[in-house]
Each structure stands twice: as C-alpha cells, then as structure tokens.
Amino acid sequence: MPRSFIRTLLCALAVSGLFAQQTEVVLSATSSAKLVLAMTSPKVVGLDEATVGTEFTAVLRRDLDETGVIAMLQERLPADAAPVKAWKEAGAQWLLNTRFSRAANGDLQLEASALDTAAEKSVFTRTYNANRIVPLRHLAHYLADDLVGRLTGEKGVASSRIVFVRQLSPGVKEIFQVDRDGAGLLQLTRHGSLTLSPTVASDGRLAYVTYKGGAPEIWGQRRRDGPHEKLYPLSGAGGMVSTPVWSPDGKRLAFVQGDRRGNSDIMVLDLLTGRARRLTDGNGISTEPSWNPQGTQIAFTSDREGGPQVFLMQDDGSNLRRLTGEGLYNASPAWSPNGAMVAYVSRFEGKFDLFVYKLGEGKAYQITTGVSTSESPAWSPDERRLVFTSNRFGSSQLFTTDLSGRQIVRLTELSACQSPRWLRGR
Amino acid sequence: MRYGIYLVPAAIVLTLGSLACKPPKTAEQIKAETQAAFNEGVQAFKDGKARETNPYVNDKENPHKMQGWYDGWDTAKADKAAADKAAADKAAADQAAADKAAADAKAAAEEAARKAAEAEKAAAFRKAADAALKTIHFDYDKSEIKEKDRAVLQSIADFMKAFPAAKLEIEGHCDERGTNEYNLALGNKRAAAALAYLKTLGVDETRFTTISYGKEKPLCTEAKEACWSQNRRGEFKLK
Numbered sequence: 001m002p003r004s005f006i007r008t009l010l011c012a013l014a015v016s017g018l019f020a021q022q023t024e025v026v027l028s029a030t031s032s033a034k035l036v037l038a039m040t041s042p043k044v045v046g047l048d049e050a051t052v053g054t055e056f057t058a059v060l061r062r063d064l065d066e067t068g069v070i071a072m073l074q075e076r077l078p079a080d081a082a083p084v085k086a087w088k089e090a091g092a093q094w095l096l097n098t099r100f101s102r103a104a105n106g107d108l109q110l111e112a113s114a115l116d117t118a119a120e121k122s123v124f125t126r127t128y129n130a131n132r133i134v135p136l137r138h139l140a141h142y143l144a145d146d147l148v149g150r151l152t153g154e155k156g157v158a159s160s161r162i163v164f165v166r167q168l169s170p171g172v173k174e175i176f177q178v179d180r181d182g183a184g185l186l187q188l189t190r191h192g193s194l195t196l197s198p199t200v201a202s203d204g205r206l207a208y209v210t211y212k213g214g215a216p217e218i219w220g221q222r223r224r225d226g227p228h229e230k231l232y233p234l235s236g237a238g239g240m241v242s243t244p245v246w247s248p249d250g251k252r253l254a255f256v257q258g259d260r261r262g263n264s265d266i267m268v269l270d271l272l273t274g275r276a277r278r279l280t281d282g283n284g285i286s287t288e289p290s291w292n293p294q295g296t297q298i299a300f301t302s303d304r305e306g307g308p309q310v311f312l313m314q315d316d317g318s319n320l321r322r323l324t325g326e327g328l329y330n331a332s333p334a335w336s337p338n339g340a341m342v343a344y345v346s347r348f349e350g351k352f353d354l355f356v357y358k359l360g361e362g363k364a365y366q367i368t369t370g371v372s373t374s375e376s377p378a379w380s381p382d383e384r385r386l387v388f389t390s391n392r393f394g395s396s397q398l399f400t401t402d403l404s405g406r407q408i409v410r411l412t413e414l415s416a417c418q419s420p421r422w423l424r425g426r
Numbered sequence: 427m428r429y430g431i432y433l434v435p436a437a438i439v440l441t442l443g444s445l446a447c448k449p450p451k452t453a454e455q456i457k458a459e460t461q462a463a464f465n466e467g468v469q470a471f472k473d474g475k476a477r478e479t480n481p482y483v484n485d486k487e488n489p490h491k492m493q494g495w496y497d498g499w500d501t502a503k504a505d506k507a508a509a510d511k512a513a514a515d516k517a518a519a520d521q522a523a524a525d526k527a528a529a530d531a532k533a534a535a536e537e538a539a540r541k542a543a544e545a546e547k548a549a550a551f552r553k554a555a556d557a558a559l560k561t562i563h564f565d566y567d568k569s570e571i572k573e574k575d576r577a578v579l580q581s582i583a584d585f586m587k588a589f590p591a592a593k594l595e596i597e598g599h600c601d602e603r604g605t606n607e608y609n610l611a612l613g614n615k616r617a618a619a620a621l622a623y624l625k626t627l628g629v630d631e632t633r634f635t636t637i638s639y640g641k642e643k644p645l646c647t648e649a650k651e652a653c654w655s656q657n658r659r660g661e662f663k664l665k
Contacts, residue, residue, distance in 0.1 A: 171643055194642055240614040240638045243607045262618030264611035285611040301608055308608055332605040418606055
C-alpha cells in the first residue's frame, strides 16, 4: 500500500515535471553548463520583417535552445542598439547579430556574426547565400549548426531529418521523412502495404521491410538516389525477415531472419556479393541489431535467457555477452554514434521507458519516467538527444529528449508513428 | 439431135450420182440429232439400260448420234452419282450433327453435374474451413499453445486431413506492448508453435506457411487487457 502511494506520488511529480518542460522554455537558460547566447533582431533589407521573424528568428531560437549546449537569453533583454557591455550585464556570453539582404536577382544573403561579450571580440562570422527556393528556416538551421560547431567542434543537428514509419490505414504503413523541427514532411515509399523498419546509410540510402509481395522482403537502394529494389531474399522465400540495419560503412545490412521453428537470428548481408551470413545460433529470438560506429560489434535483443535482454557480440557472432542486468524486458538497443553508450527500452510496471547504458561506467541511466510508454530510441547524429515514440498524448507520436530526460520536445503532431531514425541533413 | 446421144448417159450419171451422194446434213441438223441422241442416252440410263445398248453403235453414217447417246448416258450416270453422293454426304452430316448435339447435351449435363458437385464440395470446404479455422490466443510475451486452444488445433488438423489439397498460412500476432521488432520475432515464434503442434497431430508441415505481423495488425487498439488479449493471436488463412 505505501509502495503504490509512493509510485502515485512519483508519477504525479513526473507529470508535473513534464508539464513544466512543455511550457518552461527559459529552463535551459538556468543551466550553467550551457553558453548563454543573446541575439539582436535581424536587420532586414529587401524582405518582409514579419516573415523573417516567424520563419527565421523563431526557428533559430528553437534550434539553439534544443542544441543542449546553448541557452537562449530570453528575459530582460537590452535594446538592440545597446552597447555590448549592457548585453554582458544582462547575462549574455555571446551576442549574435544577423543581417538579411536581397540581391537584384532575388538571391538572399545572410550575414551572421557573434561577439564574445567579455572579450568584446568576434568569435564567429559567416555569410550564407541562398537562392530564392531555399526556405528561411533552412538558413536558420545552417546557422544554428555552425554556431554549435564553433562552440563544440562538432556541427549541430538542426538541419538533420528523421525517417520514420506511419500508418495510413489499417494494414498500410509507409515510410516518411520530416525535418528535425517537424517541418517538411515527405512520404518516401508508396507500396500500399505494410512497410516497416527503415534504416538510412550514412550516404542517404534507404532500406526497409515491405509486405507488398505477401511475405516480408527487404527493399532498398543499392546506390545513392537509386531506385528502391528488392535486396533480400533475391530468390525463393525468405520466411520472416525484418529489421534491416545498414553497417556504418553502408556495405552490409544486418537483418533478422526467422525460421519455421520459431527462432529468429541476426544475419549480415554483404551487398556486393549478395551473400548472407547467420551470426546467432538459432537459440530463440535474436533481433533488433544495432552496429557500433566502427562496424565491429552488434548490440541486439534476445530472449535466450528467458525474457528479452540486450546482448553484444562481434560482427562474426563471437564474444557474445549480456549487457542489461536489471528488469525483465529490455529491448530495442541503439548504439550511440560515438560508441560509448547504448540506448534501450525497459519495461517496469507495464510501462516502457528509455534508458542509456554507459559502456565505460557499466551503468544504466533512466531517461524517461513512466508517465506513459516511450519506445524505439534512436540517437541524434551529435549524440546529444534521442528521438523516440510515445503515446503520452494518445496515439504513438514522435518526440525528442535530451539525455537528462528533462527537455522533451514533441516533434510532430502526426499520429500512428513508429521506428524513427535520425540522420544528418547535409 | 447430134447431142441427143449424150442425154442418156448424162441422165444416167445424174441419176446414179444423185443416188450415190445424198446431200450433206447441215450443222443444225447434226446438233439437233446429237441432242436427240443425248436425250435418248439420258432416258436409256434412267430406264436402267446398259451402256452397251447404244442403238447407234453400228450407225457408221451418224457417229455423232452414237457419241451423243454415250454422252447422254454418261452425264445421267455422273449426275446420279453426284446426287447420290450429295444425299449420302447430307445424311452423314445430319447424323454427325445429331451425334454431336447428343454428345454436347451429355457433356453439358455432365459439366453441370460436375460443377454442382464442385460447388457443393467448395461450399462444404468453405463451411468446414469456417468451422475449423478459428483464432487461437497466447499469454503476454509467450508462444506456448494454451490448453483451451488444443481443441481448435485438433479441428484444424481434422480439416486438413479431410481436405488433402488445402493449404494454410499461419499468422502470428502480438499486442501493442513491447517493441515493433521484438514483436515481429515473437509473432514468428507463435506461428511456429502452432505449426509444431499441428505437426504432432499428423499434418504434413509442408502444407503450411508461417508469417508474422508482430503488433502491426491489431484487431483492437485500446490500451487495456481485454483488447491486448484479443490481439495476441494466431490466425489460420486459406492459401
């Protein structure tokens, strides 16, 4: 009885916490680990100021706020023309100035510069040229990515995109793509069938599973921007195939093949030779392969010791070891882009939550807290955030979270989404 | 008078000459006589006389009559042969048509009977399939066949034995809890469990295919056990 009371209390706290993050955008500004950045209003010549406000400034603010390394100064802002000292006193470490101008041929130019308010010297200057078809929001993304690059040494992910599966009608699911900020929704497949498990190679090639021929088959692109064609099985029936995942070098596809005895095994298909090799040993379910960034190891889910748990092995199937210790249902491993962490989901009290296992520490950290179910974690290319699905607002939708689990952002308002993958946009 | 002596021999010559050389027949006469002889020949054939009875065979004076008679007789014979043949052909054709009609009618009757039998068989097959191919259910994250579903699988095995041409696809499904990919593997395990059980009941396993839909095709989408338990299922579909 006291235990359930505590749980209720925890849930209530979590709910209120979540609510606070949804509205409290200044929250990140209080973090001392982040660089506090202020921006003056863009100087605009030759285009509509209101458009710049909604399609550039607002987008840039949100981009920077979601970087995890920059906090936007939002309150008690000095006037645009105030001296640098005033900005420093207001708390800004960097001051960003932007200027738009339109050339005679309609091309747009954005000049951006950032000033270190303490040293009163320039830390960043860059000019962006864009023809008339590039949306302003893309310029905001590019600038945000470059500012993060200047600050951390690794380009940001504002211009990244997310590929995911969406149900169009019962039994019909297709693969879609959306920009990281929820704009630019694009349908990538039109099979009119159950189409699942997208994976995108570093050069942009897509692969996935489709049931268009009755039995599931792996389809995808053999070359960049190439047509979607069947990759496996090339002849005969493949039985249950699922979950293709490109190796980091894009030459191999790890996938899962089920047999008629109920086993599912991790396979690796060499795209060049067309040869598929079985890595696991037909011992119950092995699925959800995830490569380490070197392409030498694979994390996967297996029920070989009872319920599903996360295991690791070499890419030849050797050196098999269990990663997750606690919990009866741990699954959906996602190896982080730099290789030091594995995100996964764990079930507790009927809810699924995201966890991150830090390989160096040998410890798992909980990211989301069981208000609702959170599933299918996938890393941002800069390893600072995770995209996942959650039914916290009803039907399964896409969200991103930072690794503290405090800054959860809804990506889209599309319903019935699953299996997100996050990739660099440029 | 001195020319009188020539009159007598001249008269004699003329008389003899006129006796020896009758005037030649005209072409019309010959044609008419030939036609007459022809008609006689036709009539002779019709009267059943032999060809050797040609009355003009010895009439050296009128070879055209002999020829006309023969032609008449031959033509009549040829006409009769042709008429006989046409009649025989017609009779044969009539017989063939009658035979064919009879055969067609018989075949149609047989076909109708066969179709009726087939339809009856198909209806019986469908009825048996509808009765036998019930859905089975599983516990959460489990693929063991439940006690209460054994009777269902026995009916399916009986159905497969009663209809040796029947082929089935076994579909494995899961509830919404758990990952998409793990549930695809679990659905495969459930389909395989049903297949293994049917094999123990003596049905040839090559008559089954298995497929997993994981949690991708739920029957019901509410987040509660009453709904989840419906979704954790094995379905049997005719192939």
